[in-house]
Amino acid sequence: MNYVTKAISAGAVAVVANATPLYAADLPAYEPPPPVHTVVEAPALWQGISVGVIGGYGWGKVDHKPYDFKPEGGLIGGLVGLHGQQGNLVYGVEGDASFSFMDAKDKYTFYHLRPGFEPGDELVAAWLDGFRRDKVSAKISSDSLFTGRARLGYAVDQALLYATGGIAATQATLEVQGEKTKYKKDKYGVTPVLGGGVEYKLENNFSIRGEYLYMLPYKIKFNDRQYSRHKAEFDGTHLVRVGLSYSLPIF
Numbered sequence: 597m598n599y600v601t602k603a604i605s606a607g608a609v610a611v612v613a614n615a616t617p618l619y620a621a622d623l624p625a626y627e628p629p630p631p632v633h634t635v636v637e638a639p640a641l642w643q644g645i646s647v648g649v650i651g652g653y654g655w656g657k658v659d660h661k662p663y664d665f666k667p668e669g670g671l672i673g674g675l676v677g678l679h680g681q682q683g684n685l686v687y688g689v690e691g692d693a694s695f696s697f698m699d700a701k702d703k704y705t706f707y708h709l710r711p712g713f714e715p716g717d718e719l720v721a722a723w724l725d726g727f728r729r730d731k732v733s734a735k736i737s738s739d740s741l742f743t744g745r746a747r748l749g750y751a752v753d754q755a756l757l758y759a760t761g762g763i764a765a766t767q768a769t770l771e772v773q774g775e776k777t778k779y780k781k782d783k784y785g786v787t788p789v790l791g792g793g794v795e796y797k798l799e800n801n802f803s804i805r806g807e808y809l810y811m812l813p814y815k816i817k818f819n820d821r822q823y824s825r826h827k828a829e830f831d832g833t834h835l836v837r838v839g840l841s842y843s844l845p846i847f
Contacts, residue, residue, distance in 0.1 A: 640754050640797040641681065642679050642751060643680050644844050645676070646678075648840050649673070650672070650673055650675050650839035651671060651839070652670070652837030653668070653836055654696065655834055656832055657831040658829065658830050659831060662704050664702055665701075668700070669696065669738075670696075670698075671741060673695060674694075675690055677691070677841075684751045685748075686749040686756055686758070687747065687749075689745065690743075691742075691743065691745075692742070692743050693741070694740065696737075696738040696741045696766065698738040698833075701734065702734050702735075703733050704731075733772075733774075734771065734773075735771045737768065739769055739782065740767040741766045743764045743809070746761060748760075754797040756796075757794050758792060759791075759792045760791050760807070760809070762788070763788060764789035770818045781819065783818060788812045790809070791809035791810055793806055801844070802841070803843065804841075805840075809834075809835040809837065810832065810833070810834060811830075815829050816828045
């Protein structure tokens with residue numbers, strides 16, 4: 597009996613020993629997973645010449661004693677730019693010209709000495725009705741606006757975030773209409789301008805933008821001494837603009 601048991605056990609061990617290599621040979625070889633490659637899209641190309649149209653809205657404050665103006669209104673015009681690019685960094689210059697519809701009105705009553713009274717007789721004239729009243733309506737407007745600016749931006753996919761700064765010039769007109777007098781004069785004012793915005797690249801080399809510009813305070817002397825001996829103080833002008841541009845990638 598022991599002999600039979602030993603024989604069966606030896607046979608089982610032999611079967612298992614012979615079967616183990618067969619199972620190992622049937623297993624598939626281990627292969628590591630393929631490497632994962634992260635695709636980073638290159639930023640859109642902004643270098644070249646660009647032309648476009650712009651429009652927006654502007655507002656500000658003008659102190660021209662004795663008047664107090666708060667002009668506001670729309671803008672519409674065109675722009676041209678030249679830009680270069682190194683990787684994500686975009687740099688260049690832009691110039692634009694716009695028709696401006698910003699204006700404001702104010703009224704004031706002046707008192708002039710009547711004939712027969714000399715300067716210094718104001719107290720006597722006040723008692724004797726020696727003043728002539730002149731009700732005046734005044735209007736100030738910005739008829740055109742020009743800027744020349746540098747731009748520095750960072751491109752992210754199809755978007756360009758940028759800061760800008762340079763010089764702005766505006767043609768301002770002052771109109772004064774009294775009962776017996778009329779005055780009209782236009783002059784240019786020049787001031788630094790700063791701002792920033794975002795531009796987004798569309799298909800077929802088109803792009804859209806939104807930007808904010810701030811014209812720093814400046815003064816204009818209109819020489820309207822009969823009604824004001826002070827310069828017109830433009831206490832800062834705010835501009836919000838949108839635009840559509842077309843790029844010519846010439847280099």
